[in-house]
Amino acid sequence: MRRALTTAVAIALMGGAALSAPAVAADGQRPINPRTADLSASGGPSDLAPQAPLPEVDQLAAGDALTTARRVFSGKARANDPSATLALRDLWVKRSELSGRDLAQAENLLARPTDGPTDPDGFGYTVPEAAPVCNTRICLHYVPTTADAPPSVDWVNQNLAVVDSIWTQEVDQLGYRAPLTDGAKGGGPQLDVYLKDLGGQGIYGYCAPETRVKNRTASGYCVLDNDFSQAQFPSATPADNLLVTAGHEFFHAIQFGYDYAEDRWMMESTATWMEERVATHVNDNRQYFPTSPIYAPQVPLDLFSSQYTFQYGSWVWWEYLSNKYGTGIVKKAWDQAGSLKKDGGKNSVEALQKVLKKKGGFTKNFARFAAGNLTPAANYPEGAEYAFPKFANGKVLTKRKRSKKFGTKIFHLASASYGFAPKGLNGKKWKLAIKVNGPAKRTSPAAVVVVHMKNGKRQVKTVKLNRNGDGRLRVGFNGKKVAVVSVTLVNGSTRYKCNRGTTYACQGKPLDDKMRFSVTGRVTKR
Template identity: 35%
Template sequence: MSRRSHFPFLGLLSALLAALLTVSVLGGTARADDTDPAADPAAPGAAVPVDIDDDVAQATAEQALETVQDIVEAAPNAAPTDATTGADLTMALRDLALTRDDLPTSLQDDAARLLARPGTGYRPPPGSGGIECTNGSGLPCYTAPEAAPTCGSGICVHYVQGAYSPSTGSDAPAPNYPAAVLNVMKNVASRYVASGYRTPVSDGNEFDVYLADLGKRGLYGYCTTDQRVGGHVTAAAYCVLDNDYAEFGPVPGPLGNLQVTAAHEYFHAVQFAYDVNEDTWLLEATATWAEDEVYPAINDNLQYLKGGPLGQPAQPLDHRKGLAPYGAWIFFKYLSEHFPAVNGPGGMPTIVRDIWDLAAGPANSRQAINAALAARGTDLRTQFGWFTAANRRPALNYAEGGAYPRARLWRGVKLSGSRRSVSDSVELRHLASRTIRFKSKFRGKAHLRVHVDGPKRKKGGYVLVTIKKKGQAPLTKMVKINRKGDKTKRYEFGKKVQWIEITFANAGKKDATAKVSATAR
């Protein structure tokens, strides 16, 4: 990222295989992202369609190139603290790699230069008029001689010779820094392998990590591929990391920034071994989840929660802009805490790995998640519903929830003898939620009659009620809506009840409307 980014084993395996067969039928070789029906195939972050006409393909490719160029041009003037708010360089470069062959001939050199490794640079054919990459413009390109790489355990750290000088912006690292980077990369890679993840696709050499002065560009690190790829395929990758992380402040510090960036970016290289063209939000959300699994004490990913379902519950989980894909890591934290089983010494909950196993090939993110949950006797509709209600009280529902923000209400209503009823409706986006709270101001006995009308069950509708009685913890229950999404229920609402919340969740593919009416008597 520009980052700144309970079955027994045999039963689970059988269920996963069955689910995968179902997904293969649902999916198609040329599947498109169905999580956002309004998605523009030329929009940044959209999964790149496999079969599109030439004009659309060229427009998509030109948009991908423009997105990378915008990031690169803005980066030298960007403060490091602003790096999380922009587009993601890893995903932008991924999109460019997938679409580069659809660019006009006049733009092919620009794409090749941006995708080139710092250690090789891009040298255009003689007489082509192409521009060589140069230090200080665009992405890093070594113009000084490269030192002998520091290698071990299938990883090589590349860097340039010269004196380390952070004040002048040299790409050269401090003398002991390459060895420190290698140790971090070995720890990250070993955790993923021990947790059952695939190793990055080989390009015939050891996995390459390049050190460069990214800090002056406001970038922490990125991974991409310089191979020609297209469609839902695997791809080799390389990573570029900052040469000191000196520009990014005291928290979590240079080592902490190196660790979480390496964990995040290397996980992208792992993801490319499943499907380089998987949905952007799944790529970023699970990479942010993975950095927390490998380095749980750093907690750098808490800064993204404001952009995801905790900070923006009315925003789709698969929203592609800003901090949203990073903030969506909390959904996978929820799943991994509710399905904590691990397989192997890596210690990472297996459910996210199973999702990636299922995402390899034709399955998109929704299908892969639903198949992994089906193997555990549940589904996306149910788990997403309970997830949205849990986000109203993270301190009670997550191991580290005391440090998380609380999902906001859609509306709060006080009902009393002078105001006994209310009726309202609200847009309910796909993979999003809305919660309304009814606060009791009655001094004696009373009841609250609530009618809910949300998305149909088959369309992903789910409704929960949470009741807070005085002196007791809040209690959440599912509301058994009918197939149309409707239900009328009566709840105690007297002096012993502080409030009642109704949470509408829409795990479906399409946006809908949530309606509620309530009368206190």
């Protein structure tokens, strides 16, 4: 289903307890305060994410797809179940493998609400629908009585207006393909949107593919909760819940016109990113921060988790790219991921490699993204409002304690950041010599050093790694000017054996997981 520039890395060296945020600098940036800069690995949102996620195998059988969809739509969804949209997508893809009673149950689940009350989980209307409210591209369907009835016809009209405005933003303004027409289903060629009481099942809304059109494209229909009553959805107003849900789910209907079988993480992360385009004031997608690359950088970017919400948290990757290159970068990725002849026909990571090829390459962009996530306001329009991330670990270096080495294993498309803070090292003569040892260059390792100045400025430098993955860099370490030096170690590998039944890109098995990295920081006078 669906925080102006700052350079704060916040948190405590002193006793391990988080302290107050440093004061805002005159230029609107927050400098890192070494006394409140957390160089520890404990506590914070990232603790919600596993330190060593294992590949999640997704050998989805048709019977499992049916069982999952029934569970989701009966209000008994487990924490490891996908969203309603992807549960139906998976069932729709696998339905041809079913027969008899199982096939009938699948067809009931995939049916529109107007197909009647035969759905054993009660997702069909039990009374005839009222006359739909339509314009030239959307029809809103509802019933006048029963628990599925909307609170008023005005609410029906508001739904039509909201979905129409989202169509304008996502299709007319951002340039995505319109959802594919279903011919005369629902009474005409328009996209059909149904209002139904979904809150009892814990569902805000969903879209379902319905008819395959060409290659891996399909038409579909959408269902939204009939009233978003605050008794069922207390986190926001009905109007805000409608807006953010429609924005997210409508983008799934658009995705069906590119490739309904695209990698799950890309489908959900870009739909969650789209919420920021149509409902930026709602900030519903911030609920996924704990499982985003900002706060859980040790988790692969492309993981679709059956236990956590990483695929939603990864919206920040698309937000980073669109802030740097413009919102069109996401559409270019979908053009490359599409299945039509004019498209690229690529999986999610291949599509990203293609669109970033002339922008420094995927690895460089991913490494800068990972390093920049220590200071969200430098990369995100609303980043000043985000909570402060934490280092994986760090050390205060002094005249007596001049060096520290950290070692770790990093999964593909993941990172780990370490901090070195000067204490009592005043004067230009003091330097920090950084030594990075990583895996072979063919596995796409990277290391980015950021010197966080006390005046709020940042100096960003890339460590040049040789073919063995090793590199060195020296930066200023004057304690009067430097707050913290961060070193972000990055496993940028995009190498897979595809079609291995995992929930990563191309359902592939990553070839370069748990790669060994180390970083040593040493104080020198040269």
